Amino acid sequence: MKILSAQQIRAADAYTIEHEPIRSVLLMERAAAECAGWMVHTFGENPPPFYIFCGMGNNGGDGLVIARLLKEHGFSVQAWLVHHSDKASEDNLANQPHYPELQHIHSLTDFPSIDAEGVVVDAIFGTGLSRPVEGWTAGIIHKINDQRGRHTIVSIDMPSGLMADKPAGHAPCIHARYTLSFQFYKLAFMLPENADRAGQVVILEIGLHPDYITQVQTRFHVVDKHIVRTIYQPRDPFAHKGTYGHSLIIAGSYGKMGAAVLSARACLRAGAGLVTAHIPRCGYEIMQTAVPEAMCETEDTQHINTHFHETVKDSYATIGIGPGIGTEAATAKALEKLLSQYEKPMVLDADALNIISTYPFLLHKIPHSSILTPHPKEFERLFGATEDQFERLELLSSKARELQLYILLKGRYSAMACPDGAVYFNPTGNPGMASAGSGDVLTGILTGLLCQGYTPKAALLLGAWLHGLAGDLAADDISEESLIAEDIINYLGQAWLNVRNT
């Protein structure tokens, strides 16, 4: 799914009005009907009172229509027009008479008391916000946020105060429980700094013109079922274990053999034909017992150091390196030799990335189209700090282009930058996965997908999706709280079935 900028959304709006064709006030009616429908579906069983705050633009217009529709549905509704500007938009004005009970807010003192527990609908600003909100209007936003404990806040299209494609910094902004976003995610929703502003994002189809959506060019995308289904390749009925490649997992050290076990097992569950785990001697029994399907090569010491580069053969379809290997000087030396010698795309994570941030010249030795999977701290160590998360996104994208690598920056919506400048966000996953070993599993999955012949881009998008989906399926069964990395591996099979049957 494409992520459009605020300007592109306006253009989609205009294109739809001209080419469907449809009057703009009816497009507003359609968008608002989707919102009202969602509210009836979500709150309809025992409907609470609705308090709807409308702005002067078309976001406010949506709010006015929602107020009318919910009232017609028999809900208890109160609506206010927040006069932040002197002039209302045309479609806002057209809808005001259809909601005669409309009340007005001209200053902070007009803010009503809304005591009975209910739903606060924020329809003050949408994609038309052009600057940070100031003065008494900012005060209204703070007053609405103060109601968070008692009321459920639902924002229409955007939480008021947030700009779709610019940093909001500390500007006043609604903190919504839900954001009902029209047709597309906005870039701002993808960034961790806005997580508690947008809340849970629900995408509502409002029938914007498909021709515009198909032809519009955008760098940012959200991975969806359609993309994943297109990537998925069913297995060859005549396959043998050689068909799906042989991968090498280089992982583990004394006290961190779990990382190697998780990566190797995830690599197998992702579908690699054969897996060899290259590990220190101290982990031999552990690996052979925990993952009997994997072959083992060992080092004589407690760390990977002396000769792992010597074992690397061209017959390995790919390599996953990093989980738990430590950052000893000898390990760094061996990594350098490996990078000089191996030419196919590989997966680098964790300590492999930490070593590279200490010896940045190694960045230029990584085989093109390899996949790096840093978490935000590792990313900062590799590429430096940024002022805000929009800037970090640009840095991510420019590094992927410059180095011709795929870089996955871990997060709620992991951002995956491609060598051509495109950035994909992965929507699957949950907070239960923010625990030890989850990244080692991802390394294994990505290596397993590369190994069986998926292109690096396909492996990246599908791997991140499967990893998150397996975590979601596990959390549905055993809760986010008790989820551990091994559960992600255990539910990978169900995630595969889900992808296959979509």
Ligand SMILES: NC(=O)C1=CN([C@@H]2O[C@H](COP(=O)(O)OP(=O)(O)OC[C@H]3O[C@@H](n4cnc5c(N)ncnc54)[C@H](OP(=O)(O)O)[C@@H]3O)[C@@H](O)[C@H]2O)[C@H](O)CC1
């Ligand atoms: N996506 C679609 O196709 C559809 C979207 N709809 C809804 O329309 C809004 C966008 O509506 P728009 O009228 O362009 O903008 P807003 O309603 O978000 O806000 C515009 C008004 O806000 C004023 N403004 C802007 N910044 C500030 C500020 N910092 N402080 C005070 N006032 C501000 C602006 O006035 P100016 O002074 O800047 O002229 C406008 O009065 C979209 O989000 C959807 O909700 C359609 O309904 C359906 C199709």
Ligand SMILES: [K+]
């Ligand atoms: K809003």
